[in-house]
Amino acid sequence: MAEVTGKVDFKVGDDTYQTWYKIVGDLTSGAHPLIVLHGGPGVSHDYMTPLAEIHNKCNIPVVFYDQIGIGKSFFEGVADKPKEFWTVDLFMDELDNLVAHLGVQNGFALVGHSWGGMLGAHYASHRHPVGLKHLVITSGTPSMALWEQSTRQLLQALPADVRETIERHEKEGTTDSPEYEKMVGIFFEKHVCKSPWPKVMETSFAAMMQHPTSEFTITGTLKSWSCLDQIHTITTPTLLTNGVMDEAQDVCISPFFQRIPHVKWAQFSQRHMPFLEEEDQARYFQVVADFLTYA
Template sequence: MQLAPYVKLPMTEVTGKVVFKVGEDTYQTWYKIVGDLASGAHPLIVLHGGPGISHEYMTPLAELYSKCNIPVIFYDQIGIGKSIFEGVAEKPKEFWTVDLFMDELDNLIAHLGVQNGFALLGHSWGAMLGAHYASHRHPVGLKHLILTSGAPSMALWEQSTGQLLKALPANVRETIEKHEKEGTTDSPEYHQMLGIFYDKHACKAPWPKVMETSFGAMMQHPTVYQTMIGPSEFTITGTLKSWTCLEQIHTITVPTLVTNGVMDEAQDVCVSPFFQRIPHVKWAQFSQRHMPFLEEEDQARYLQVVADFLTYP
């Protein structure tokens, strides 16, 4: 179903920070609201990827406000972007947990007063967080869930990206494997080879400025990504290595939209369990890579599919 023609609304923005307490320590979560939370429409909360890649690359989703009057809430999870804090690199690995980020999300929802009605859209790690949150905490105000290019377990993610790594030219694959084995992942050669993988499966080069901003933030403050993931998308050595919510996703009762791309890091092996196990689910596949909202070939269709899903449950 296609939306009726619309009158484009002006992009009104409000930014702020919410205090987030963890034990005796206090942090601040930066957020941005595009649109009016008093409009009566359930807002869409956007969960960025990484962990530890800031929100900017997902800002094309702000178009959903002008498209169908759905307020969109972006935020940077603590440890990255505008929610960075002093001493982030000194935090023990035990600090960085899925529960930490679910608590932060709960705190943001309560602060903004949207706990009685909201939608979640998670991308990559954000989709993993969204699926875990929906299947473990079952928030009563959650109305729609969108899982873009994620997986219900890190084992499935590794299976997918491992297959893609094997399909790379031998010299690229062998160089990546050599540097990871020798612990020289700070080498320019290693990052050059990773760039070939990312251009093929993450986002087409040249990268949009918003993506460069987000990945630049991660390169400047790599603690969260390196602690929870490891050196790369296909070599998971961090605290998320054994993560899974596969056995809980059948308990997600809200309407759910699952998406991935043909050339995505999240191949069908990642997303098909969502489609098979979540009771009320749709699956849309796009023609390009991991970032459909940044790809010229997919962006308009992706935004339309999301808008239709949120507007016509």
């Protein structure tokens, strides 16, 4: 399959940054491209590259990119940026800039995973881009309060020693402890991604560990984020997905399903990343391809 990579200048105030992107397929084919919004915040696009299968299935161009400060869009001094720099508007502006650069503002689709699903929902409900034809929210949430509720419920179901160790380190601020990392690994294997991790997953998380944008997290800028009061204004046909064992439990997905007018919900059998799970991967790609083609 044809692949093209590039960078586009992204101006923020008096500074200019660059957004790295990769196109799988041909933007001149006439099909509306699918732009992939990776999660994190802070992991690179790599773990989502299996979505190139959408191009193989229905000849839809797929666009991957690394969000500002992350992966191939890293810039020197990123760690010194104040938390006020890392806003949802910043990431929406970057998406608008990429869409304009690619010349697809009259017709494109979005698939967002986890934080990327939050970004996609916020973008669709606040900016209402006329060219947005389809929106896919995979394992996202319309508010961080619901996300925390979901993860806390799952945490309570873990063995007592695992749960108590995680809670103790979070309370004491010692989340860099090897003991904490080991226990969180148990949660991850049960609710986020199978073990051993696929290579693309390792690559994405290595990028986060190398250049963390730590202020833009559940304890930083995103702590009180919500678009619950706006999601009813999303007019774009929307597909919701999550997994039975997903850290994004139904409490995170239900408000989207109840409030977005044109919406479908598909649930998968495994964890947070159906595109990486052997049991779910083929069905996930087919469900997304059918939605983009026929909805």
